[in-house]
Amino acid sequence: MGRLFLINLEGKMYCCRHCHTHLALSDDIVSKSFQCRHGKAYLFSNVVNMTVGKKEDRMMMTGLHTVADIFCVGCGSSIGWTYEMAHEKSQKYKEGKSVLERVKISGPEGSSYWTNHQVQVAGISDLDDIV
Incomplete structure (x- = not known):
């Protein structure tokens, strides 16, 4: 596989959430x-x-988008x-941006802990509007 940088x-x-x-x-x-299947x-x-997967057109709640799983x-x-292309003019702001599913990441309002450099605090709950 080679060396990972x-x-x-x-x-x-x-x-x-899995490997930090x-x-x-x-x-x-x-x-x-944003909402996804998992919340x-x-x-x-x-x-x-x-890494970015293959591009595909998906019908989402806000219309048709060309996206790729990350x-x-x-x-x-x-x-x-990640949003590759938005087919509706009102959704163009999403192009080039990425969505992270909260259940799959760790953070202040994420799954199990918040990371700031190397500090990890266990047990932080759903703190939606802090950041």
Whole structure:
């Protein structure tokens, strides 16, 4: 497979729930009002340490979009999707941005803990509007 080079983020970040690979900074959240099959999801302007799957057209709640699933480079887990193209003019702001499913990431309002550099605090609950 070769050597894996990861981007390490500084500050308040979201990580893969399974392997704790850094994925995104809280400052890069565009919206917290997204929904997915597993519950809440967040739209980020920048996500790192991910691989992108094949593009496909999907009918979503806001219309037809060309999207690609994204996966953690550390463990290969599915973590969300990225918007390649929005077919409706009102949805163009999503292009080039990525959605991380909250159940698949760790963060202040995520699954099990918040990561700030190397500090991990167990038991943080659903703190939706903190960031």
